Each structure stands twice: as structure tokens, then as C-alpha cells.
Amino acid sequence: MNKIDALSVNTIRVLSADAIQKAKSGHPGLPLGAAPMAYELWTRHMNHNPADPDWPNRDRFILSGGHGSMLLYSLLHLFGYGGLSMDDIKDFRQLGSVTPGHPEYGITVGVEATTGPLGAGMGMAVGMAMAEAHLAAVFNKENYPIVDHYTYVLGGDGCMMEGISSEAFSLAGTLGLSKLIVLYDSNRISIEGSTDLAFTEDVTKRMESFGFQTLTVEDGNDLEAIGAAIEEAKADTQRPSFITVRTEIGYGCPAKQGKASAHGEPLGEENVAALKENLRWPCAEAFQVPEEVYAHFARLSEEKAETEAAWKVMFAAYCQEYPDMEALWDQYHDENQGLQFKNDEEFWADSGKPEATRSLSGRILNYMAGKMPNLIGGSADLAPSNKTVMAGKGDFSRETPEGCNIHFGVRELAMTAVGNGLMLHGGLRPFVATFFVFSDYMKPMARMSALMNLPLTYVLTHDSIGVGEDGPTHEPVEQLAMLRSIPNFRVFRPCDSTETAAAWYSAVTSRYTPTALVLSRQNLPTVEGTGRGALKGGYIISDCEGTPEVILIATGSEVSLALEAAKILTAEGRKIRVVSMPCMELFEEQTDEYKESVLPRSVTRRVVVEAAGSFGWGSYTGLDGACVTMEGFGASGPAARLFEHFGFTVDHVVETVKAL
Numbered sequence: 001m002n003k004i005d006a007l008s009v010n011t012i013r014v015l016s017a018d019a020i021q022k023a024k025s026g027h028p029g030l031p032l033g034a035a036p037m038a039y040e041l042w043t044r045h046m047n048h049n050p051a052d053p054d055w056p057n058r059d060r061f062i063l064s065g066g067h068g069s070m071l072l073y074s075l076l077h078l079f080g081y082g083g084l085s086m087d088d089i090k091d092f093r094q095l096g097s098v099t100p101g102h103p104e105y106g107i108t109v110g111v112e113a114t115t116g117p118l119g120a121g122m123g124m125a126v127g128m129a130m131a132e133a134h135l136a137a138v139f140n141k142e143n144y145p146i147v148d149h150y151t152y153v154l155g156g157d158g159c160m161m162e163g164i165s166s167e168a169f170s171l172a173g174t175l176g177l178s179k180l181i182v183l184y185d186s187n188r189i190s191i192e193g194s195t196d197l198a199f200t201e202d203v204t205k206r207m208e209s210f211g212f213q214t215l216t217v218e219d220g221n222d223l224e225a226i227g228a229a230i231e232e233a234k235a236d237t238q239r240p241s242f243i244t245v246r247t248e249i250g251y252g253c254p255a256k257q258g259k260a261s262a263h264g265e266p267l268g269e270e271n272v273a274a275l276k277e278n279l280r281w282p283c284a285e286a287f288q289v290p291e292e293v294y295a296h297f298a299r300l301s302e303e304k305a306e307t308e309a310a311w312k313v314m315f316a317a318y319c320q321e322y323p324d325m326e327a328l329w330d331q332y333h334d335e336n337q338g339l340q341f342k343n344d345e346e347f348w349a350d351s352g353k354p355e356a357t358r359s360l361s362g363r364i365l366n367y368m369a370g371k372m373p374n375l376i377g378g379s380a381d382l383a384p385s386n387k388t389v390m391a392g393k394g395d396f397s398r399e400t401p402e403g404c405n406i407h408f409g410v411r412e413l414a415m416t417a418v419g420n421g422l423m424l425h426g427g428l429r430p431f432v433a434t435f436f437v438f439s440d441y442m443k444p445m446a447r448m449s450a451l452m453n454l455p456l457t458y459v460l461t462h463d464s465i466g467v468g469e470d471g472p473t474h475e476p477v478e479q480l481a482m483l484r485s486i487p488n489f490r491v492f493r494p495c496d497s498t499e500t501a502a503a504w505y506s507a508v509t510s511r512y513t514p515t516a517l518v519l520s521r522q523n524l525p526t527v528e529g530t531g532r533g534a535l536k537g538g539y540i541i542s543d544c545e546g547t548p549e550v551i552l553i554a555t556g557s558e559v560s561l562a563l564e565a566a567k568i569l570t571a572e573g574r575k576i577r578v579v580s581m582p583c584m585e586l587f588e589e590q591t592d593e594y595k596e597s598v599l600p601r602s603v604t605r606r607v608v609v610e611a612a613g614s615f616g617w618g619s620y621t622g623l624d625g626a627c628v629t630m631e632g633f634g635a636s637g638p639a640a641r642l643f644e645h646f647g648f649t650v651d652h653v654v655e656t657v658k659a660l
Contacts, residue, residue, distance in 0.1 A: 038072075149179065539598060
């Protein structure tokens, strides 16, 4: 390691230690141990341009071990990303800073994904690599590799323990994602001590079984060996690569090196001083960087900019030779494609017959696929049941990466992380799908979608006790409340074809919010009174003269039930209003005046009808209202019998209203 390399690596280490010490909070172990491999990757092997962080053909880097965020912030500062200043480094982990405790997408320029939950970055990296493979297959022409970049992800022992990594890497190996390179920071230490306490498997053999090329660097400080391994990984064009780099957690700090205590707490003032002395650090004060280091990174940044400039020349020639592909490129990268369906009568057409909303969704999806070429996605081995197969769009596979139908296998958690990665990459509009009850497996990554403002679409079918004979293990009861509890997440449970079209329109036009389409297995009737008011989340579909005595609020399959009950009550002289509430979150986004017009505060007698738990409806029913909902788990039996057994009948709704 030459002098400037050694000084630069130690700059990353010292900056990290200083920032964590000032914050009195953080994780110094990973930055101290992994600084050499990150430096080697970013300076000599990664194509990126700090002056243009959104360059489409940049290599992606994801720090899956997000607790080591100061490693990434130090690199971003030294390269000059987004003006990340030394004051920002000093503001590490403080309220409102652009250097939060874990990397957050959209907060810090240069951060490709929000990470923190261990293993999540691994799954998202697989999604990014899939996006690269797909777009390369669609757009590249001979002599014009306009999509040609790598996805690098760095994580440690904790990331490899989490099940999401195995799910995601199993898929990556099956697909032969050769542009995916994993850097495994193997320091054999976790929070509780040696990994031998709970993690003794041969990780290399596991990765080999997944179909990865596996490489090992015995000395995590050997830049030349690390660089050679990265180049060997790039040379394998058939398999993703997994590079184990043997490191020492807390490297350079005599009292902490190799110990679990280096993981998640500041080193301490004395140990920071000892670190600097041990590394022969030339600066006396904290947060000082030698000028030759800044000059070194400035030269590197200029070289990186030249790489992008050469790509732009090639892209301009490509567009001139292939104007039709330029138009397609623009279409793929147009975030407003969904708006074309606003006044598309075929998109909004009523089927005119009883159908399951999953079937209606499948027809709408296929119609959109003919007009949105960048629509891509699939199911966790349930596409025929979820109705998510896009006819004529091909399967995404090792042999046919241009295909748009992704077979995720039974991997709900990794599927959702991959969906996030596809969205983060850019140029694609992805969706993921499974049975609604299995959204429990998806929830951690669904939360990440919302946190990152990613408008990923979730197709979740078999939405209630209407699943029937499969019984309570497959009948979602609490899942609506679970997803509705996530901030910045829309849950759309439509009652018929019009509301299903509204759900899809809302999903594909959303810019910053993910949307779950919660769809029925059983056929539902076309509901009189539904319309594009569904885009407001809640709206009146049946009303009375003057002020109503009681308001019935229903979603999905229970809307028609509420309407039938309203007819009986109206015939008896009651003044009843029926509100369809397919999406609470959209309703809450409306003006106070609109919400008051639908649910007047003066009308306190309200009954909610939904074949799920009552949790979350209290803000609408208040103290004077009631719920016709599930109070426990479902059961196994024919759907019609179950609805009757659990009280989802016209008579029971009528009785509940009268009891008020």
C-alpha cells in the first residue's frame, strides 16, 4: 500500500471515529475494519461521478451493514458528493442532519438505498442487478453497451445470518446475475461476541451452492489482493460473485481491535487518541484531513467524470443511430406514464358481471402492460392465483433477461426487497404479488418502501375469510390494520371493477407512496354507485334526503352487503348513507371540507362493515358507532358459510344499525 493510499484509508477510519465520538453514538467497528476494501472499490473499480450522482450507467454501491454509515459518509465527503461538508460530518446522528445514523435514501446525496435492517441491502442489491440485466437486454446494441454497470453490496456476518440474504442470493444465483458483486466483511464478531456462538456454517460453501463464484481475501488490509478479487469477479460473466474479505473489527484501535465492544459504541476519547497514534495520523485536531488526501480525491473525481463523459458521447451516437430506441428509453424513464389512463375509457370499463377483484386486476394489469413497456414484476410462486401474468411479455430468466414476468419463487421477503431494488435502480415500474395473509412475510421491506418514498405496487389477493376452505392460516384478519399502520403507505381494497381500476390508477401514478391492492378471491357483483370518486379514498355511493341518521362505511366485498342492508333500512323509513372507503389513506389526504361532506361530524351513528379486525376503525366510528368485523381468526369451510357464521349478513348489519 503506497503512502497516499495508506493515508486515504486512514482518513476514512479517523473521520469515522471522530464523528462517532462527537455524536457519542454510533458503530466504529465496521468503518475501521472495512475502510481498505471500500477505498479500493470506490477509487479503482467503481464507475461513478460525484458531479452527477444520478448518471444512469453508474455502478451502484449499497452498504447493507448500514450501521457502518460513517464509512459511506466519509467516502461521499472525500469525493465531494452533494457538497457533503465537514460540518455535515460533525453533525453525524443529529436531528435534521444529512448524515443520519443509518444511510437514508433521499436524505444524503450518493446513498443508493436506505439500509439498517441487516440483510435488506443484500435483497435490494439483487433487485438493482436484475434491473441492470433487464435494461441491458432491452436497450444494448452491438458496439453500444449503454446499460453496462455493476451492483456492489457490502455487508457483514449479521447480514449473512438474516434469512433474507439466503432468499435473495438463491434467486440471484438462479438468474446468473453476473453484474452482482458481494463484499463480505468477515470479522467473525457480532454484538454478543464471537460468531461461533450462533453462526458456524461454511458461508463460502453456501454461496457456492447458490451458484456464486466465491473468492477469498485473507488480509483485509491488502489493497492489491482486494483489487485482484474484484477484477476476477468482473471477469466471470456467468455467475454473481461473493468475495469474503477477512477483516478485524475496530482495526487500528489497540483496546478495541477484534472485540465485540468495537461494534456499537464510541471508542472513547482515549481510544480515539490511541487509534490516531497507532495509525501515525499526522493531524493534531479532530476532523482534520490532510490536504494531499483532498487533492488525491479531487483527481479521482475528475477521472470519474471523464468516464461518464465518454458514455455520454456513446449514448448520443446511439440515439442518432437508433432514434426508436431513444424514444423507448425516454418512455422507460418517464415517471408520468400512468397518467395516460386518466381518460382511457377501456381502462375504466365496467365488466358488467360478477367477478373477483383479483381477476379484474389481472385484466387491467395486462391492458396497462400493452401501454407501459417498463412494467415488470411477478409473484411469490402464485402468479396464476394472483392473476399477475402479463401475456406475451416473456419470463425474466438467465436466458431471457428481457422478459417482464419475474418468477420470485416462495420468497416473499426477498421479493419485496428486490421490488424496492428494481424501483431504486430507475427506469422500471415494478410490482410484487402474493396472498394477502403472507404480507406478514413482506412487512419489513414494505416498511422500507414507505420510508424511501418508493411507489412500489403490491398485489395482494385472497383478501378475507372468503378464502374459505383453506382455513384460518390463509385467511387475513389483522393484515389490513398492519399495512394501514405504516406511514406513507396506501392500502386499497376495491369492491368492483371501477374501484379496482381506481386502485391501479392510483398505484401507477403515485410518485412517492407505495400502494397495496387488496383483492378478493371470490366473485363480487358490480356495485351501483361506484365511480372515480374512489380516487379520493372514500366517497358516498348511496344517500338519503337531508342529513342521514346512520352512515354505513364498508370496503371490498362488504360494500354490496352494506348497500343491501341500506335498502331494507330505507324501506323502513330510516335515513341511511353508504360510504365506500377503499383507501383510508387517500381519504385522509383530502380537504377537511370534503371529509366533512362525506362523514359529517354531526352524524355520530356509524357502522363499519369489513371482514377483518376492527382495529383502526375507531377514528371513524367514535364512541357512538359500531363495527361488523372479525373478532377472532377465521375457520375452514365454504366461503358463503363462513360469512354467515361470522355475521356478515344483511340481517346482522340491519340489527347492528337498529341497536344504535
